[in-house]
Amino acid sequence: MTQDHTQPSGLHARRAAVQLLRGVLEEKEQLSVLLGSGVLDRLEPADRARAQRLATTTLRELGRADVVISQFVEKMPPEVALNILRLAVVELCVEGEAPHGVVDSAVNLMKRSGRSPRMAGLANAVLRKVATEGPQMWPDIPPSRMPKWLRPRVVHLFDEATAQAIETAHLAGAPLDITLRDEDKAEHWAEQLGAELLPTGSLRIDRSVQVTELPGFAEGAWWIQDAAAAIAARMLNAQKGEVVLDMCAAPGGKTMQLAATGADVTALDISPERMAWVEENLQRTGLTAKLVIEDALNAPDDVLYDAILLDAPCSATGTIRRHPDLPYAKDGTQLNELFALQADMIDTAVSLLKPGGRLVFCTCSLLFDEGERQAKTAMARHGLTEIEPELKGIESEWRSRVGGLRLSPSYWADRGGMDGFFMIALRKPE
Ligand SMILES: C[S@@+](CC[C@H](N)C(=O)[O-])C[C@H]1O[C@@H](n2cnc3c(N)ncnc32)[C@H](O)[C@@H]1O
Numbered sequence: 001m002t003q004d005h006t007q008p009s010g011l012h013a014r015r016a017a018v019q020l021l022r023g024v025l026e027e028k029e030q031l032s033v034l035l036g037s038g039v040l041d042r043l044e045p046a047d048r049a050r051a052q053r054l055a056t057t058t059l060r061e062l063g064r065a066d067v068v069i070s071q072f073v074e075k076m077p078p079e080v081a082l083n084i085l086r087l088a089v090v091e092l093c094v095e096g097e098a099p100h101g102v103v104d105s106a107v108n109l110m111k112r113s114g115r116s117p118r119m120a121g122l123a124n125a126v127l128r129k130v131a132t133e134g135p136q137m138w139p140d141i142p143p144s145r146m147p148k149w150l151r152p153r154v155v156h157l158f159d160e161a162t163a164q165a166i167e168t169a170h171l172a173g174a175p176l177d178i179t180l181r182d183e184d185k186a187e188h189w190a191e192q193l194g195a196e197l198l199p200t201g202s203l204r205i206d207r208s209v210q211v212t213e214l215p216g217f218a219e220g221a222w223w224i225q226d227a228a229a230a231i232a233a234r235m236l237n238a239q240k241g242e243v244v245l246d247m248c249a250a251p252g253g254k255t256m257q258l259a260a261t262g263a264d265v266t267a268l269d270i271s272p273e274r275m276a277w278v279e280e281n282l283q284r285t286g287l288t289a290k291l292v293i294e295d296a297l298n299a300p301d302d303v304l305y306d307a308i309l310l311d312a313p314c315s316a317t318g319t320i321r322r323h324p325d326l327p328y329a330k331d332g333t334q335l336n337e338l339f340a341l342q343a344d345m346i347d348t349a350v351s352l353l354k355p356g357g358r359l360v361f362c363t364c365s366l367l368f369d370e371g372e373r374q375a376k377t378a379m380a381r382h383g384l385t386e387i388e389p390e391l392k393g394i395e396s397e398w399r400s401r402v403g404g405l406r407l408s409p410s411y412w413a414d415r416g417g418m419d420g421f422f423m424i425a426l427r428k429p430e
Helices: 010-026 030-036 043-061 062-072 079-093 098-111 117-139 151-157 160-172 183-193 227-236 251-260 271-285 337-351 371-384
Strands: 176-180 203-205 222-224 243-246 262-270 290-293 306-310 351-364 386-387 405-407 421-427
Touching: 010 079, 010 098, 030 043, 030 421, 043 062, 043 079, 062 079, 062 117, 062 151, 062 222, 079 098, 079 117, 079 262, 098 117, 151 160, 176 227, 176 251, 183 203, 183 243, 203 251, 203 405, 222 251, 222 271, 227 251, 227 351, 227 421, 243 251, 251 271, 262 271, 271 290, 271 351, 306 337, 337 351, 351 371, 371 421
Parallel strands: 243 262, 243 306, 262 290, 306 351
Antiparallel strands: 176 203, 176 222, 351 421, 386 421, 405 421
8 A cells, every 4th residue: 555645744754663662562562573573664765764763763762852842731631642742753853854744743743542532632722832942951851860670770780870871871872893804904994984992992983874775895895893793703603614603693783793713613593583694694795605494492502612702681771872772672671581591691601612722702781680690600510710801992991890890871962972781701621
């Protein structure tokens, strides 16, 4: 079915954005799942992109939008109406859209949402005030707070000031980071791509680009990978000819880093769909790895490895800058299951290592239970000792008190931040 061109301009995209907001905020679905289920497929490409951008920005700015709305209503309206208002407030205060189009669309969406006519009147009255007063108020409103299931854990791991700095980082979003197949050519590619060469060896592009059009993409000279994520594979220090397992590999950023060292890499992941991305990535970059689709807990044990990278499934709370839906789509109820799975995966990984073999355990999480605690208890269970490989660009503040690195989205604040991670390199006893 194609789009109805008799609709006022922008209405399709706004309606779809509200639908995405409802999916995340009311149905607790992740944006990636909603987008994958084809909710935007009926839209023209430009409207699809606009709907996705509006929903993402509104989720990122939700806390501030609610503060503004609360100034102009006696009582917050029901969720369906509130989401229409939130979107409109973000368009007025962040996107700088012309008020008449935003207000008309919001009133129109209220009428179509089946809410009482009172809500359309409310939208009209509130948004006219927001259009004149909101943009001035906006910069002084603090960023959205992390939700109750997450914030106290982050304060416990760091402190209140860092939790606030992390919230500021969440608001800023994430630049585009690149890992090179050949890191010796970093200066050449930084120049070609107009990118900043980061102290750890990744490249950073802080402007809007069409990734597939950039130099070096087609020939597979690099891939997209957050700068913090890229440190974990460097920590494993894989050597040419070593037998290496990437235990939760998809979509393959770390597999490619390991394969680029000349190691003999096996990439394992439970998901056939996600493993297809690993295959595609390896093909584009001309790198090789043996692919195994299997539960890590049932990984074949006919080979023992020199080194294993375990980038375990986790809450992904370190990636909220990129996934502002995550605090709302998750509620912390699945955490205990994840903690148990991570511990079981570490035990399996240790059993697959040669004596003296190396394990890097990492999670893109802001939770002690998914990082420091897993490392500490695994070291005690298996007699593992920490290895401290030489790494470029590591700052002393990043070192965790239990060993390894504790990376926070608030680090490198002046150059665009990084994903939150815990990572540690460990050695199995001889
Ligand atoms: C954090 S992601 C890995 C990212 C990847 N290492 C990279 O750098 O591109 C975690 C992965 O674990 C996989 N996974 C989840 N449960 C698993 C299991 N029981 N066995 C193997 N893989 C699993 C997921 O499919 C997902 O691809």
